[in-house]
Amino acid sequence: MQLATDKSPKLTVPFRYLFTGIGMLILAAAGSIIEARALALPYFGSPVLLTLTHLVTLGWITMTIMGAMFQLVPVITEQSLFSERMARFIFYVYLAGVVWLVSAFAINAPPGPGAGLVSSAVLLFLADSALTMRGMKKPDLAVWYVVAAMAFLFVTLMTGSLAAAGLHRIVVDNPLALLYLHIAGAGIGWVCFIIIGFSFRLIPMFILSHGYDESYGWTSLVLLTAGLLMLMLNFVLRLVIPGISGIYWLGLAGGGVILAGIISYLVQMRVIFSQRARRQIEPAIWFALCATGYLLLAGLTGVWMLAFRHSFRVEVVYVVFGLLGFAGMYIIGMMHKIVPFLQWYNKYSSKIGLEKVPMTKDMISERLTWIQLFVFNGTILLMVAGILKQSTTIIRTSGILLLAGALMFLWNIGNVVQK
Numbered sequence: 001m002q003l004a005t006d007k008s009p010k011l012t013v014p015f016r017y018l019f020t021g022i023g024m025l026i027l028a029a030a031g032s033i034i035e036a037r038a039l040a041l042p043y044f045g046s047p048v049l050l051t052l053t054h055l056v057t058l059g060w061i062t063m064t065i066m067g068a069m070f071q072l073v074p075v076i077t078e079q080s081l082f083s084e085r086m087a088r089f090i091f092y093v094y095l096a097g098v099v100w101l102v103s104a105f106a107i108n109a110p111p112g113p114g115a116g117l118v119s120s121a122v123l124l125f126l127a128d129s130a131l132t133m134r135g136m137k138k139p140d141l142a143v144w145y146v147v148a149a150m151a152f153l154f155v156t157l158m159t160g161s162l163a164a165a166g167l168h169r170i171v172v173d174n175p176l177a178l179l180y181l182h183i184a185g186a187g188i189g190w191v192c193f194i195i196i197g198f199s200f201r202l203i204p205m206f207i208l209s210h211g212y213d214e215s216y217g218w219t220s221l222v223l224l225t226a227g228l229l230m231l232m233l234n235f236v237l238r239l240v241i242p243g244i245s246g247i248y249w250l251g252l253a254g255g256g257v258i259l260a261g262i263i264s265y266l267v268q269m270r271v272i273f274s275q276r277a278r279r280q281i282e283p284a285i286w287f288a289l290c291a292t293g294y295l296l297l298a299g300l301t302g303v304w305m306l307a308f309r310h311s312f313r314v315e316v317v318y319v320v321f322g323l324l325g326f327a328g329m330y331i332i333g334m335m336h337k338i339v340p341f342l343q344w345y346n347k348y349s350s351k352i353g354l355e356k357v358p359m360t361k362d363m364i365s366e367r368l369t370w371i372q373l374f375v376f377n378g379t380i381l382l383m384v385a386g387i388l389k390q391s392t393t394i395i396r397t398s399g400i401l402l403l404a405g406a407l408m409f410l411w412n413i414g415n416v417v418q419k
Contacts, residue, residue: 097116
């Protein structure tokens with residue numbers, strides 16, 4: 001697999017998403033410093049917490065994934081993007097929706113209009129992606145993960161829209177169960193599935209791994225899908241039948257199956273790495289390896305939450321492991337590989353053999369990438385410690401580290417487009 005072909009959209013299409021996502025991460029980091037106390041408060045509905053969470057999930061992670069998909073789906077399917085014009089239009093609608101939504105959360109205003117814009121943009125994004133994929137040949141493991149992720153994104157969209165419109169107060173008896181359903185669909189169904197799917201294409205390409213067996217990957221897909229459906233059914237039943245008995249075991253079983261799926265994925269990654277031709281592991285790949293470790297920690301924390309009575313702090317730690325640890329570390333690592341290659345391909349691929357051109361590894365600072373690796377890992381571990389101890393000082397310190405890492409990230413990636 002390549003990262004760019006003649007089927008790829010113009011570079012401005014993915015780059016506007018990727019770099020805007022970094023800007024959202026910087027805003028979230030600054031917010032975590034200013035409002036560090038909110039991460040220790042026992043209240044999911046805190047305006048500050050809602051603002052920070054959606055800055056990370058919608059502003060950074062989903063914005064980045066959308067940009068990556070507009071670049072990679074045409075490569076995977078060997079077909080041109082259905083509509084580049086639509087992709088550009090989606091960006092502005094989505095950005096406006098995210099800004100409106102997080103601003104509404106910040107000032108405790110009605111989030112409906114912002115959520116409506118986000119929903120419209122996501123529906124168009126799903127349509128553009130699906131229409132690009134419709135004529136592809138036999139889907140492989142990575143593509144099935146992407147398809148499943150898109151389906152769960154739609155579920156996330158519906159549950160989030162229901163809550164944003166305030167209809168959950170009318171049609172459901174257990175708003176907290178709706179919130180958990182929304183989080184499960186977003187965090188596990190959308191973010192986890194899409195990242196795992198792309199990892200089956202990107203990691204083997206970057207470490208030159210070939211000829212490995214994918215059986216553990218297929219097992220992971222089945223287990224993760226089955227476990228998530230069980231977990232979501234648990235929340236749906238809580239929504240429609242308050243006080244129903246036996247649901248505890250359904251949710252716990254779903255969590256256990258998801259954890260088994262995560263372990264199968266880790267085993268598949270081990271198989272892929274055992275077959276690699278490139279023995280030296282670059283810092284960008286170390287980001288991905290650390291991300292898989294945080295995925296396991298998130299899975300273990302999730303099962304603990306389902307099995308035992310726990311404090312709100314454990315739930316926040318779970319979110320940190322999943323969003324910053326798994327999704328964040330993976331995204332940062334892969335952007336250090338994807339952006340340099342795309343810039344190199346766009347600027348230098350036509351000049352090979354005609355003049356001296358730089359190598360892709362020369363497009364970005366490896367030393368600064370190593371520093372970022374330690375900074376982001378330190379951020380996550382400090383933030384978890386601060387949340388568990390309910391220490392505003394430790395949480396604020398982790399926020400400062402996060403901001404420093406995000407600015408280094410922007411500097412390192414931003415310099416690529418100057419080369």
